[in-house]
Amino acid sequence: MKVLDFHGVTPEDSLKLIFDGAFNPHAALERELEPLLQALDDHAGEWMPDVVSGKRQRKYSRTAIRKALEERGSERYTHCGLYRTTWPSLDMSLGLYLPPLPPRLDILLKAEPLSFFAEPKRCHPFVEMVRAWATHYPVTYAAAHSTHDRALAGAPDFGRDQQTSIRDGFDKIYEVCWLNVFGPKLVEAVGRERMLSTPAHRVEELPNGSVLLMTWPTVADFASQEARRAQARAHVHLRPELDFDTVLRTLNERSAMLTPVEPRFHPDLAPLLSRVVDRATGHERQRRIAELNAWQPPEPQEWRPADSALPPDVDNPERAREHYSTLAEHLVALLHSEVPSVFEATPASLTDADFYFWREEFPTSRLREAIDEHAVPTIGAYLGEVLVRNLGGRWIPRQKLEEAQVLVGNRAWLPFVRAHHYMTSRQALLDYSLTQLFRVAERHRC
DSSP: OOOOOSSSSOOOOOEEEEEEEOOOTTSOHHHHHHHHHHHHHHHOGGGOOOEEESSSEEESOHHHHHHHHHHTOOSSEEEEEEEOSSSSEEEEEEEEEOTTSOOEEEEEEEEEOGGGGOSHHHHHHHHHHHHHHHHHSOEEEEEEEEHHHHHHTTTTTTTSOHHHHHHHOSOSOSOOOSEEEEOHHHHHHHOHHHHHTOOSSEEEEOTTSOEEEESSSOSTTTTSHHHHHHHHHHHHHHSTTSOHHHHHHHHHHHHHHHSOOOOOOOTTTHHHHHHHHHTSOGGGHHHHHHHHHHOOOOOOOOEEEGGGOOOOOOSOHHHHHHHHHHHHHHHHHHHTTTOGGGGTOSHHHHHHHHHHHHHTTHHHHSOHHHIIIIIHHHHHHHHHHHHHHHHOOEEEOOSSGGGOEEEETTEEEOHHHHHHHHTTOHHHHHHTOHHHHHHHHHHTOO
16 A cells, blocks of 8 residues: 655645643553544545554554554554545554553644645534544644644744753643644633633633634635734734734744745756755745745856867876776766666756755765765766767866866866865855756857
8 A cells, every 4th residue: 555655745735733632541542542533534534544554554444553553562652653545645643652651642643735625614524523532632732734834933842942842842822823722721821711712713612621722714724814813813812912913924924935936947957956945844945946046056167268278288198088987987886876867977967966966965974085085086077078978078188187178169168176166065066066067068069
């Protein structure tokens, strides 16, 4: 069974639920989980999980969940994963902290895409499911909201160091999400009367003293002006020391950061920059696109006019060219498993190599001595070979590698100098990309 993957693809926004509750450790586990699974069956509908993952994957069933929890169990903790094989995607984990630890039920759920929850008929059953869970399993805190917007809000640390965040948890109203369930301790800290009088789409006191609060009918339009105003009103009501205009401005700034930006990358580097953007986390993606739209790579300076090219100064030019070819083969040997296209020595293989070095943060993740002694010569030689094979270039050998040139049209290019500039930092991999030098050389070959 192949489940839909949240990882390794261009990230869409998703609906994220965190549920921090408690359960009865003295009851039989199968019976204690029955209300949770029944509410899931009753309300999940089109996003119902169909795969359970423990040490292996099984078709969704109560028995499969019990087996998965047994397989991954320890004396203190057990968990399992719930997924889907068809759209919409689901990535859900169910975790149980067992005595002697305080008995805790942790649920983390991500359903993608967020746009699936654009209508009340899909949001209402989700809310009813969470209500059923919170009624049976007393919560400390539960919330459902846009994954990307929660990240921009600083969740789960909210400006605290990680150790403090783990110790204190959601100990006060740091953020009001689309759907919230505040446990009795939080309710009392705010004041039950104040909590129940919150201006919101839905406010309901649950039998165990928790309060369910829903700011807006649907979650997919959380970033609309009206939904943001509702979110700000609820937050300021619960935290009266906050200023409404300041809270609303912050929310609108987050909305602006999530507004889709049309890529308008430099044409020489569009294939490379599209892949760079795809590595950005979802909430940073639009900002990264805007940055790369505005960024322009410097024009390559690693060349001489053809009539000013340095003449060969080696005794055996052919042997020197063979040495450059051997150096290039060393790069192929280094990259071939991660970048199979390096065998082809084409412009596309340069882009693949650019992306690999950028993804690996190569200039800072390897020893400087190894980069200067081995990486720079092999990269420069490979770049030169691509110029020779694809643009009809001709090596002009020199005793010093940094002086070796490849003559293409009216310019003599310095591939080893380019490689040296390229390997100075991660940003330099974009500023001095192999791809761009090739594209500029291509335009000047006539």
